[in-house]
Amino acid sequence: MTAFVGTTAAAPGGTAPPPPPPARRRRWLPYLLLLPGGLWLLLFFVVPSVQLAGTSLYDRSGSLELGYSQAFAFGNYGDAIIAYWPHLVRSALYAGIATIICAVLGYPLAYFIAQKSGRWRNLLLVCVIAPFFTTFLVRTLAWKSILSDNGPVTGFFRSLPFFPDDFRLLATPVAVVCGLVYNFLPFMVLPLYATLERLDGRLLEAAGDLYAKPATVFRRVTLPLSMPGVIAGTLLTFIPAAGDYINAELLGTPGEYMIGNVIDSAFLVRLDYPQAAALSFLLMATILVMVFSYIRAAGTDEVV
């Protein structure tokens, strides 16, 4: 009691005690921790992006040897859309289909590994990421021989009724989507696994106890609670798949080329830097728009 009186009495006359130094230093700590990552982003993302944005507005009549002049040629974007909109649409479509297939294949797999696999869990997880031990390029080339015209898969389909004898998989949209699904499946499975692993089995029991049939338990409890994993998985699959060009190049024909192939050739073959840059921004914008509308829909949607 006396101690209380003492402190209150001292306050009006004296100065407010300075905040202890450790607290002040700690306030800087988060920024300090941000610094390396922030510098990295600034150097390798922000600077190149600004530069790319500048490039995309150059006068296209210039060339690499003669140099470009900054003309703020927003028409470059219009030209790029008119010339390559089918590739943009195709990219979104292939990546979208591949993402859906990944989700359909990946969800049960992730659910099984997370909830039912018991002591096999770690082994199964290693199997999911095992393909990463070989390079992307080699894996995709392997699919080329798997789906080749005289390969076993095509042979099997040809032996079925209703499939013509010249039925083929390689160099079709199917092959490209297959390649995308295969290459990006782990990106779907791992985030799904992470959320499903934390799913409380007692909630599922509670739902059953409250008269929900197994299908309803899934729809009203399991799925809504695993939405963070679904969203993370679809984004991690869709975004890189939409910009991918290896699968279309190795497993498809120019008829299956995606926007990545066009950017690749604009930069490295046609040396049309302004258009390549404009296409890159268009791809980024397309993805951003799709991702944002998706997150808004998935985030606010009453899935239940």
Place this chain on the structure above:
Amino acid sequence: MADDLVLENVTKQFGGVTAVDDLSLTVPEGSFFALLGASGCGKTTTLRMVAGLEELSSGTVRLGDRDITGLRPYKRPVNTVFQSYALFPHLTVEDNIAFGLKQRGVKDTKKKVAEMLELVQLPAFGKRKPAQLSGGQQQRIALARALVNEPKVLLLDEPLGALDLKLRRQMQIELKRIQTEVGTTFLHVTHDQEEAMWMADTVAVMTEGKIAQLGSPTDIYEFPSSPFVANFLGQSNLFAAEVSGTAGDDLLLSAHGGRFAAPSSRAHSADGRVWLGVRPEKVRLALPGEDAPAGHNQVHGVLTDTCYAGVSTEYLLKTPWGQEMSVFSANAAAGEPLQPGTEVVAHWYPPHSFVLARQSGEGDEVMRYSADPLGVAP
């Protein structure tokens, strides 16, 4: 009655472990029934078998005349309040409560949900998410979510286990009130003997997957059927004894060289080896000079510990044969508690005794020494 819950010879094995062992019991419709036992004795497993969350290894579960043994959980007219509450974190309190109603196609859930929130005294909490509730509030919502379905039997698995003592007492009163109000059969699992005695009409004491004793709290406390129950529910003083004869309605016993009496009606076993039991609060202390009332059972001893606990004083005394005996004495009279070292005579009214069967071997060790009450025999 029509909707009694009946378990018949129910057994559940997990691999080699028998969690529930040939258990039979009847929970009368509308009763507050407590399943009391130490952790790991099979209470949760029993409850889960009634809910349909665990398959029986053998036996049947019936509700009235209906065999529900093999019924899927979502087809049973039974709801559970889970030990962990298991509220759906992504749904509001209202949606949590309405969950079961919606599954059964009830159209107007609003009114019922509001009634339930009223019943558990949280009317303004409908729009919150479970994470925004305290433990006690979550507990009430879990109760509302189960009760709104008007189950035939409500299963409660240690529903108050996670609450602090004060809140637990409050919720015990609350639960009892709600049960009286709705009249639903409550099957309440707990390891807290006070909670069980306090709340339940009928208590089943469980150990190692079996029912040790079943009855009203008074019956079980006043006349336990085995040494386990006698010490699980409160404390008991048990003396190894042998039946030496009868006198009218009384059983005569000899133990440690002394002679004791107990009414035959309070004996679970009437011949051979027995335990003579008495609750500590039934025993009174007299100083050696004073006379104990005639006909009282008497044990001499020396106080070894005195523990003043406000309402009562708990004494520990050592008998000549080395056994410890506890005596609770209400602090109703004036005067200081007796000090350790005092020689006393503990005595009690024979009808407060109870007599239990004693297996051969149990307690014989003490019996041998006690042939000579002065303790000089080898």
